Amino acid sequence: MTTTEAPAEFIEATLDLPVRYIDRSRNYYLTLGYDNPYRWAHNEDVPFALMAKPVSEARIALVSTAAPYNPEKGNQGPWAPYNADAKFTRVYSMPIDPAPDVRISHVGYDRKNTSAEDINSYFPLARMKEAAAEGRIGHLNERFYAVPTLRSQRLTTERDAPEIIELCRQDRIDAAVLVAT
Amino acid sequence: MSLTARTLEAAGIPTVVLGCAKDIVESAGVPRFLFSDFPLGNSCGKPSDVEMQRSILAMALNLLDTATAPRTTVQTAFRWTEDAAWKRDFYKLDMTPEQIARAREEMDGQKAILASKLASG
Numbered sequence: 001m002t003t004t005e006a007p008a009e010f011i012e013a014t015l016d017l018p019v020r021y022i023d024r025s026r027n028y029y030l031t032l033g034y035d036n037p038y039r040w041a042h043n044e045d046v047p048f049a050l051m052a053k054p055v056s057e058a059r060i061a062l063v064s065t066a067a068p069y070n071p072e073k074g075n076q077g078p079w080a081p082y083n084a085d086a087k088f089t090r091v092y093s094m095p096i097d098p099a100p101d102v103r104i105s106h107v108g109y110d111r112k113n114t115s116a117e118d119i120n121s122y123f124p125l126a127r128m129k130e131a132a133a134e135g136r137i138g139h140l141n142e143r144f145y146a147v148p149t150l151r152s153q154r155l156t157t158e159r160d161a162p163e164i165i166e167l168c169r170q171d172r173i174d175a176a177v178l179v180a181t
Numbered sequence: 182m183s184l185t186a187r188t189l190e191a192a193g194i195p196t197v198v199l200g201c202a203k204d205i206v207e208s209a210g211v212p213r214f215l216f217s218d219f220p221l222g223n224s225c226g227k228p229s230d231v232e233m234q235r236s237i238l239a240m241a242l243n244l245l246d247t248a249t250a251p252r253t254t255v256q257t258a259f260r261w262t263e264d265a266a267w268k269r270d271f272y273k274l275d276m277t278p279e280q281i282a283r284a285r286e287e288m289d290g291q292k293a294i295l296a297s298k299l300a301s302g
Contacts, residue, residue: 021204021205031274042208043187046212046251051246063182063185087298113270122222124234124237124238127234131238156188157184160185168189173194176196176197177241179200181221
């Protein structure tokens with residue numbers, strides 16, 4: 001299979017379709033010469049839990065993949081290049097007050113179009129605090145949780161997500177808002 | 182993040198995922214997904230557009246309240262830009278052999294950093 005012939009134009013740009021990231025990342029890494037492209041998760045069955053109470057009466061937790069800013073870990077500012085050194089490797093939780101400074105330089109987002117200059121575009125804590133103040137959220141949990149992005153589905157499902165469940169149980173969380181980056 | 186949502190949900194904790202990678206999230210399969218057709222990294226709205234950010238969060242909370250079955254995807258009505266040109270940019274393949282070699286070298290370096298982080302726990 002040859003993967004070196006680039007299409008003249010991605011069809012998603014032509015037809016304004018959602019970008020097919022699985023295809024694109026696969027072709028990109030094959031082009032770079034990696035012969036074992038990442039296998040994205042694919043599931044037939046999807047679990048579902050009904051809300052036991054409305055959001056306006058519920059304890060809600062924010063779950064993020066963002067990392068605490070660490071000045072010793074290189075460029076994590078707006079337009080920073082991909083920075084694996086800024087990755088964290090274990091689940092963590094932090095208080096929501098004072099508002100934490102978390103960044104996303106360690107994940108693979110669109111470096112040409114995404115500045116990451118405004119935390120609120122990837123970490124909706126300020127907006128969630130407003131919603132709690134207005135009564136739209138019954139109670140915003142006093143700490144948020146973060147899950148590492150380590151390209152290991154086994155670590156996520158067998159180690160990290162169960163740790164998030166444990167935190168949710170400690171805090172008696174009714175529902176969670178998860179932000180993918 | 183999709184896998185975390187699935188695991189929480191299976192444990193009885195309802196979730197909503199905010200994201201921009203429709204194919205990745207829907208392939209993993211999540212209970213509730215609020216999709217914004219934006220460049221990756223802006224799942225909660227455009228930088229500095231507080232009204233848009235409020236609206237996107239409100240849609241996510243509504244999805245928690247109203248979804249009755251798994252794989253419920255709602256797409257926000259916002260556009261990133263007037264045209265769709267930004268969709269040409271990510272993982273572009275029109276690279277010279279030199280650019281490919283440089284990208285490979287850079288990626289090998291980043292992979293090594295992650296591997297050493299994982300090795301040191």
